[in-house]
Amino acid sequence: MTGQVARLIITGIMTGSIYGLLAMGLTLQYGVCQVLNISHGEFLMLGAMLTLTLSTAFGISPLLAVAIIGPLLFVIGFLLQITLFRTLRARTPSPPVFEGSALLVTFGLLYVISFLARLRWGALTYQNTYLTDRVSFLGTSFGLNEIVASVIAVAMGVAVYLFLSRTRLGRAVRATAENPVTAGLMGVNTGMILAFCFGLGALLAGVGGVMISWRTPISTYMGFENTVIALVVVVLGGLGSIPGSFIAGILISIVSRLVSGLWDPLLIVPVYYGILMVLLLVKPAGLLGKK
Amino acid sequence: MDITRVFSTHKKLLAAGSLVLILVFLATFPLYGNDYYIRLLTVILMYVVLAVSWAMFSGATGYMSLATAAFFGTGVMAAALLEKTLPFPFVIVIGGLLSSAFAFLIGLVTLRLRGIYFAIFTFGFVMFIGQTAFYIDAHILHNIWGHNLTPLAPGVLHYMMLGLVVVTLVAIYFIRRSRYGLALLSIGGNEEAAAHMGINTTMVKVILFTVSAVFMGAAGAIMAPAMIHVQARIAFNIFNSFMPILMAIFGGMGQFYGPVVGAAVFGYLDRTLKVELAQYFMLGFGIILVAVIVFLPNGIAGLVPTLQSKLRITMAKLRKGGQTEKHADT
Numbered sequence: 001m002t003g004q005v006a007r008l009i010i011t012g013i014m015t016g017s018i019y020g021l022l023a024m025g026l027t028l029q030y031g032v033c034q035v036l037n038i039s040h041g042e043f044l045m046l047g048a049m050l051t052l053t054l055s056t057a058f059g060i061s062p063l064l065a066v067a068i069i070g071p072l073l074f075v076i077g078f079l080l081q082i083t084l085f086r087t088l089r090a091r092t093p094s095p096p097v098f099e100g101s102a103l104l105v106t107f108g109l110l111y112v113i114s115f116l117a118r119l120r121w122g123a124l125t126y127q128n129t130y131l132t133d134r135v136s137f138l139g140t141s142f143g144l145n146e147i148v149a150s151v152i153a154v155a156m157g158v159a160v161y162l163f164l165s166r167t168r169l170g171r172a173v174r175a176t177a178e179n180p181v182t183a184g185l186m187g188v189n190t191g192m193i194l195a196f197c198f199g200l201g202a203l204l205a206g207v208g209g210v211m212i213s214w215r216t217p218i219s220t221y222m223g224f225e226n227t228v229i230a231l232v233v234v235v236l237g238g239l240g241s242i243p244g245s246f247i248a249g250i251l252i253s254i255v256s257r258l259v260s261g262l263w264d265p266l267l268i269v270p271v272y273y274g275i276l277m278v279l280l281l282v283k284p285a286g287l288l289g290k291k
Numbered sequence: 292m293d294i295t296r297v298f299s300t301h302k303k304l305l306a307a308g309s310l311v312l313i314l315v316f317l318a319t320f321p322l323y324g325n326d327y328y329i330r331l332l333t334v335i336l337m338y339v340v341l342a343v344s345w346a347m348f349s350g351a352t353g354y355m356s357l358a359t360a361a362f363f364g365t366g367v368m369a370a371a372l373l374e375k376t377l378p379f380p381f382v383i384v385i386g387g388l389l390s391s392a393f394a395f396l397i398g399l400v401t402l403r404l405r406g407i408y409f410a411i412f413t414f415g416f417v418m419f420i421g422q423t424a425f426y427i428d429a430h431i432l433h434n435i436w437g438h439n440l441t442p443l444a445p446g447v448l449h450y451m452m453l454g455l456v457v458v459t460l461v462a463i464y465f466i467r468r469s470r471y472g473l474a475l476l477s478i479g480g481n482e483e484a485a486a487h488m489g490i491n492t493t494m495v496k497v498i499l500f501t502v503s504a505v506f507m508g509a510a511g512a513i514m515a516p517a518m519i520h521v522q523a524r525i526a527f528n529i530f531n532s533f534m535p536i537l538m539a540i541f542g543g544m545g546q547f548y549g550p551v552v553g554a555a556v557f558g559y560l561d562r563t564l565k566v567e568l569a570q571y572f573m574l575g576f577g578i579i580l581v582a583v584i585v586f587l588p589n590g591i592a593g594l595v596p597t598l599q600s601k602l603r604i605t606m607a608k609l610r611k612g613g614q615t616e617k618h619a620d621t
Contacts, residue, residue: 036407038414088585099407100355101584104540107533108584111577115570224529228418231411239407266426273419277400280412284404 007140008257014146015215016253017153018208022226023233023245024160025204031240032177032197034095035085035102039110041227043073043202046113047209048218049121052128062130065210066152070203077202080109081195110223117220130214149211156207157246160200164242173197177240205230232272236279238286248287317453321446329445333517335558336452337510340459341535342542342550344506347463348499349536350544351475354406357532358397358413361420362390362504364527366511368424371438371521379443383451383512390508391501393420398497414532421527428523437522440515451513459506464547466502475499533580534561541583543590552591 022044029037050069054060060068088105092098131145164170175183176193184190212218233252237244255275256268279286317336321329341359349356366386373382393416401412429435466472474495477485486492515521534557535550542553564572587593 036410084581084585091585091588096353096406097588100353100410101588103355103410104533104536104584105581108577108580111573111580115574115577118570228415231415235408235411264426264430266422266430269418269422270426273415276412276415280400280404280408284408 004261005258008261009254010140011142011146012254012257013250014142014150015257016250017150017157017246018211018249019229019233019253020157020246020249021153021204021208022230023237023249024157024242025201025208026230026234027201027237027240027242027245028160028197028204029201030234031242032173033081033085033102033194034099035081035106035198036099037201038103038106038227039113039223040106040201040205040230041223041225042110042113042117043077043205043223044209044212044226045117045218045220045223047073047206048213048222049117049126049209049220050206051210051213052121052126052218055128055130062128062210062214063148066207069210070207073206074199074203076199078195078199080202081198082191084109085194085198086191110227114220114223121220123220125217125219127217128213129216143215145211145214149214152211153208156204160204161242161246169196228269229272232276235276236286238288241286241288244286244288314457318450321449326445329449330517331559331562333445333449333452333514334562335555336449336456337514338535338538338554338558338561339456339551340452340506340510341531342538342554343459343463344503345535346539346544346550347466348475348496348503350539350550351467351472352479352496354402354496354500355410355536356413356500356503357410357529357536358394358416358504359507359535360527360529360531361413361417362394362507363511363514363531364417364421364424364523365390365393366508366513367515367518367521367526368428368511368523369508370512370515371440371526372432374440374516379451383455383509386512387505387509390504390511394504395497395501398500402496402500403493414529417527417529417532421523424527425523437520437525439520440518442519443516445517448513448517452510455506455509455513460551462502462506466499467547471495471499537576537580537583539590541587541590543592543594545589546592546595549590549592 022040025043026037026040029035029040047069050072051062051065054065054068055062084105085102088101089098092101129145131143131148133144134141135144135147162170164173172183172188173193173196175186175188176190176197180190180194183193212222229252233248234245236252237246237248252272252275255271259265259268259271317332320332324332341363345356345359348354366383366389369386369389370382373385377385397413397416401409428437474485474490474492477488477490478492478496482492511526518525535554538553538557539550540553541557542551543549564575568575583590
């Protein structure tokens with residue numbers, strides 16, 4: 001029993017780093033651009049499905065796909081921000097109104113993206129696993145893909161954190177998140193920063209999708225559940241807190257492994273929700289959130 | 292007699308007259324219309340209930356509720372579980388009360404916080420209650436294949452929905468004019484100022500959110516027999532949360548009739564296009580939603596004043612033009 005629990009927790013930590021990446025992307029998009037992106041999971045789905053196309057049609061290794069799909073989704077996110085959300089921001093009277101409108105717009109986007117994806121890939125479930133050799137580690141065995149994925153995810157998470165906290169551009173991002181008007185007056189090109197952050201968020205989701213496709217079956221319907229997970233994680237970690245969302249991603253992943261391993265996979269979402277409800281009652285700002 | 296003067300002096304009379312005409316049409320339609328159109332009209336009426344009650348709370352306060360699908364679905368599931376044991380009017384009431392109980396709990400937890408928490412929480416609530424209801428229904432009550440409901444005649448469902456629409460509109464009309472309605476509006480304008488004026492903002496928000504859920508739940512219970520086969524996964528469809536929002540924004544939330552207009556337009560499109568262009572409907576819905584929010588944030592009703600003022604200017608110009616010509620003649 002304890003052996004099983006320990007194994008579930010370790011697998012939870014391994015897969016949790018991908019949830020962490022996904023949630024970091026959402027945090028960047030909400031924290032800086034004020035867009036609570038309901039279509040975030042669809043970018044993850046695009047990452048997974050594009051990996052499939054790259055490896056079947058062009059014979060590109062799924063590991064290399066990270067380097068191709070990440071930048072591609074960055075460009076898509078970048079363009080979305082400078083066309084759609086910039087227009088919307090200019091047309092809304094106040095930031096709270098923009099927040100609400102942007103959320104609704106991303107819901108429309110969800111429908112458009114998943115329709116286009118279904119046009120290309122249909123509604124089938126595909127298997128495109130990669131690096132499935134088992135490796136013995138800490139007394140239990142893991143797929144090589146899980147280990148590689150978590151190493152990449154942690155590395156990217158740390159890289160984004162260091163980028164935001166140590167570099168000049170990162171400081172500009174934080175200044176824009178704090179107060180876009182003042183940041184603009186200080187000479188920050190806020191329009192570019194917003195587009196950069198939205199693109200980075202899409203990139204993180206896409207890379208997460210590539211790495212999920214190494215391990216589990218994928219379909220064009222996988223986006224929505226991941227959006228829900230990302231939302232729960234982001235609130236749990238504290239809206240706007242980058243390290244908080246990464247840590248909360250790992251916590252939520254451990255919880256989901258424990259619930260599905262010891263109880264019933266159907267109860268994962270209800271348990272997430274129970275946690276969210278208790279958290280909002282006790283500490284609404286989230287684990288690492290500021291007031 | 293000047294036609295524009297008739298419109299301006301007898302505005303109330305005209306509004307009341309057209310309202311009576313619409314009501315008479317809706318009340319007599321099942322006597323001569325065929326079943327397809329009766330069903331279509333019932334769906335439109337259902338969307339009227341959802342859109343108007345959504346706009347009553349979220350439109351006024353700016354707290355965006357995405358839980359409409361959860362309340363609607365609660366009504367549907369209540370009807371599916373109870374319609375064999377209880378008379379149907381009781382089922383409708385229970386569906387409404389159950390939904391409002393959920394709304395009360397959600398409100399207590401989240402309406403103290405910033406609006407974005409409310410949106411996230413209500414969004415997740417649809418997922419939560421859908422999964423939980425499925426689990427309870429399939430694994431505890433052992434209804435793995437869902438429920439087959441006793442079908443009711445389309446005319447009967449239509450009259451029940453029409454009754455609910457009338458009740459909803461009258462109730463919300465009076466709520467908007469009451470102290471609570473004004474309190475809601477002031478919360479939407481500036482919540483801090485409202486609190487300083489002595490309004491217990493959290494209480495007002497919780498109470499009115501609870502009230503708005505009653506109508507949504509009742510609408511779900513009435514729609515359940517029309518769905519014939521009900522499963523938890525179908526009953527709680529997140530689409531039902533966003534459709535009323537699109538309708539309310541498209542129609543315009545500043546005016547009482549705005550959401551009704553939106554519900555009529557999109558309820559009609561929903562039923563007709565879903566049948567003919569099943570898959571392209573999704574794409575169309577997405578694009579329309581984006582376009583309406585970007586280009587029509589105040590809705591059709593928001594266009595009316597601007598159009599009126601433009602019309603007035605052109606009328607004045609024409610009249611002036613006529614006078615100057617006369618001057619030229621003499």
